[in-house]
Amino acid sequence: MRGVMLHSPGDVRVEEREDPKITRPTDAIIRLAATCVCGSDLWSYRGVNDVTEPQPMGHEYVGVVEEIGDDVSTVKPGDFVVGSFMASDGTCEICQAGYQSRCAHVVPVGGFGTQAERALIPWADGTLVATPGMPDDDLVPSLLAASDVLGTGWFAAEAAAVEPGKTVVVVGDGAVGLLGILAARELGAERIIAMSRHVSRQQLAKEFGATDIVVERGDEGVERIKEMTGGYGAHSVIEAVGTQESMMQAIRSTRPGGHVGFVGVSHGVELPGEELFYSAVHLHGGPAPVRRYLPDLIERIVSRKINPGKVFDLTLPLDEAAEGYRAMDERRAIKTLLTV
Amino acid sequence: MRGVMLHSPGDVRVEEREDPKITRPTDAIIRLAATCVCGSDLWSYRGVNDVTEPQPMGHEYVGVVEEIGDDVSTVKPGDFVVGSFMASDGTCEICQAGYQSRCAHVVPVGGFGTQAERALIPWADGTLVATPGMPDDDLVPSLLAASDVLGTGWFAAEAAAVEPGKTVVVVGDGAVGLLGILAARELGAERIIAMSRHVSRQQLAKEFGATDIVVERGDEGVERIKEMTGGYGAHSVIEAVGTQESMMQAIRSTRPGGHVGFVGVSHGVELPGEELFYSAVHLHGGPAPVRRYLPDLIERIVSRKINPGKVFDLTLPLDEAAEGYRAMDERRAIKTLLTV
Numbered sequence: 147m148r149g150v151m152l153h154s155p156g157d158v159r160v161e162e163r164e165d166p167k168i169t170r171p172t173d174a175i176i177r178l179a180a181t182c183v184c185g186s187d188l189w190s191y192r193g194v195n196d197v198t199e200p201q202p203m204g205h206e207y208v209g210v211v212e213e214i215g216d217d218v219s220t221v222k223p224g225d226f227v228v229g230s231f232m233a234s235d236g237t238c239e240i241c242q243a244g245y246q247s248r249c250a251h252v253v254p255v256g257g258f259g260t261q262a263e264r265a266l267i268p269w270a271d272g273t274l275v276a277t278p279g280m281p282d283d284d285l286v287p288s289l290l291a292a293s294d295v296l297g298t299g300w301f302a303a304e305a306a307a308v309e310p311g312k313t314v315v316v317v318g319d320g321a322v323g324l325l326g327i328l329a330a331r332e333l334g335a336e337r338i339i340a341m342s343r344h345v346s347r348q349q350l351a352k353e354f355g356a357t358d359i360v361v362e363r364g365d366e367g368v369e370r371i372k373e374m375t376g377g378y379g380a381h382s383v384i385e386a387v388g389t390q391e392s393m394m395q396a397i398r399s400t401r402p403g404g405h406v407g408f409v410g411v412s413h414g415v416e417l418p419g420e421e422l423f424y425s426a427v428h429l430h431g432g433p434a435p436v437r438r439y440l441p442d443l444i445e446r447i448v449s450r451k452i453n454p455g456k457v458f459d460l461t462l463p464l465d466e467a468a469e470g471y472r473a474m475d476e477r478r479a480i481k482t483l484l485t486v
Numbered sequence: 487m488r489g490v491m492l493h494s495p496g497d498v499r500v501e502e503r504e505d506p507k508i509t510r511p512t513d514a515i516i517r518l519a520a521t522c523v524c525g526s527d528l529w530s531y532r533g534v535n536d537v538t539e540p541q542p543m544g545h546e547y548v549g550v551v552e553e554i555g556d557d558v559s560t561v562k563p564g565d566f567v568v569g570s571f572m573a574s575d576g577t578c579e580i581c582q583a584g585y586q587s588r589c590a591h592v593v594p595v596g597g598f599g600t601q602a603e604r605a606l607i608p609w610a611d612g613t614l615v616a617t618p619g620m621p622d623d624d625l626v627p628s629l630l631a632a633s634d635v636l637g638t639g640w641f642a643a644e645a646a647a648v649e650p651g652k653t654v655v656v657v658g659d660g661a662v663g664l665l666g667i668l669a670a671r672e673l674g675a676e677r678i679i680a681m682s683r684h685v686s687r688q689q690l691a692k693e694f695g696a697t698d699i700v701v702e703r704g705d706e707g708v709e710r711i712k713e714m715t716g717g718y719g720a721h722s723v724i725e726a727v728g729t730q731e732s733m734m735q736a737i738r739s740t741r742p743g744g745h746v747g748f749v750g751v752s753h754g755v756e757l758p759g760e761e762l763f764y765s766a767v768h769l770h771g772g773p774a775p776v777r778r779y780l781p782d783l784i785e786r787i788v789s790r791k792i793n794p795g796k797v798f799d800l801t802l803p804l805d806e807a808a809e810g811y812r813a814m815d816e817r818r819a820i821k822t823l824l825t826v
């Protein structure tokens with residue numbers, strides 16, 4: 147089959163890869179309907195994460211089940227499925243508590259690489275959710291978004307304790323930040339302030355529910371948020387970048403007793419304990435337990451209540467994946483969908 | 487009046503100080519019934535915090551109201567009162583949300599010093615709570631504990647989301663950690679594991695509700711907690727020390743999705759962002775909003791449901807404060823009560 151391999155930073159190739167095989171009775175194999183490039187793929191693409199040998203890429207996916215192991219009972223060949231980027235057994239205490247991305251037997255799907263024609267999905271029962279029937283083609287991008295960026299934005303909003311009546315700040319205007327805005331709107335936030343200085347992203351932010359845009363960053367950005375919130379700071383802040391600057395901007399924009407939901411994969415972040423102590427914020431984040439949200443998100447998508455697929459502003463065939471990475475790296479595209 | 491002053495690290499003197507005066511209509515003056523030495527006072531006593539000039543000491547207090555400003559309406563002269571170590575207006579959005587220790591107009595009571603015969607309490611209406619009538623003498627230590635260490639342990643347990651059925655770990659066996667155990671028991675925890683290697687403190691821990699004692703620390707301590715919790719880690723962890731070691735021990739002892747309540751005043755702590763991200767814990771803490779809990783805690787104390795005053799294992803007259811500090815510094819005493 148054809149699949150994307152990253153040979154070294156910046157060197158994305160679509161090449162012949164071995165077809166996946168069922169090796170455990172809990173595995174499934176899917177034929178991809180669509181896949182995409184994640185902001186977190188750029189950490190390796192840019193060489194921030196080490197790339198010591200050619201690695202398969204991609205962890206977001208929707209597709210049709212082709213084959214299942216003997217123990218798989220909740221999905222069957224022919225089902226259209228969405229799954230999380232982390233495969234989870236669904237039965238351990240951590241899964242049962244809703245933290246499937248940190249399952250006691252978690253397997254990162256990215257290790258197999260879903261930017262390909264087919265993909266192995268471990269723990270199929272605990273990981274995949276079938277859609278009700280075959281979805282219309284125009285719903286595929288939104289369902290694909292659910293497998294990571296929508297689920298991650300949703301988790302960030304819940305981790306930030308977004309509720310009706312609250313003022314929410316979103317730090318980061320990538321796909322996750324933008325879908326954090328959509329989640330905050332769906333969860334009933336009264337005011338949603340997007341911190342963004344890119345016109346095209348500001349527009350999508352507004353479409354998803356942002357009521358205000360703040361272009362300032364860092365201390366100036368924090369000052370602006372304080373001014374807009376009676377001097378107190380926001381109730382809920384979503385952090386969707388993962389740098390020292392964005393984390394401190396998020397924490398400092400939050401009022402005492404407020405909540406920071408952080409989902410940007412941390413790179414080089416060191417949080418000063420004393421400042422965190424006196425901030426008196428709630429801090430919660432990590433790899434989003436997307437699986438927890440999938441049934442609800444699929445329902446909202448197929449009933450056309452939400453349209454998260456709009457984050458894909460570039461669609462290319464799988465064979466042109468390299469251009470998809472380049473466009474995101476250069477911020478020409480928010481997110482690239484790859485058709486398979 | 488007589489009052490404690492710290493002249494330099496280790497140099498505690500009880501000397502003549504000016505009597506407090508009402509300067510704002512929201513002030514009250516109380517005559518202390520009892521006061522005490524806090525673990526956090528030791529940071530200055532040991533020179534970890536700078537002591538650039540002689541400073542009044544003490545922020546824990548119970549006593550009788552002597553005088554009130556014109557705007558004070560909820561307490562009156564003759565009332566026996568308990569108050570938080572942070573004076574709060576009680577009316578700002580932060581106070582209304584229950585985070586009085588981070589009130590928009592907060593005043594640390596420690597700035598006036600309650601290790602003295604009298605003390606000024608700013609924002610009397612938002613800070614003080616009167617007991618129902620004059621309490622029996624034997625309840626005074628417990629009421630005094632409510633003004634900081636009990637309220638702080640209680641906040642830590644709530645920040646750690648302690649609930650019936652949960653396994654709780656307590657890092658730190660000082661007065662706050664011990665009262666975190668008491669709070670966890672009152673909040674219905676199923677299992678309470680105290681991390682302590684001091685026999686006298688282990689005994690009090692068990693009396694307050696600890697079901698297990700772990701003497702190991704650091705990585706070994708974490709390993710032991712994992713073994714005791716099916717490999718997952720605890721649901722709820724209370725951190726009551728404030729060092730890098732204790733914070734990491736707390737975070738690493740918590741299962742993904744679990745909660746860390748940290749109330750040890752942070753000193754030199756830097757939290758690694760990446761580890762915090764993948765830990766997927768909830769982190770919440772800071773200066774405890776003791777005022778939020780006072781009505782409930784007073785009720786539990788005067789009805790003799792709880793006896794937090796047991797943390798005071800040394801009682802001295804105010805004039806012997808220096809020995810009270812020494813005994814705590816050398817860990818000969820858990821906590822020193824000073825009679826006035």
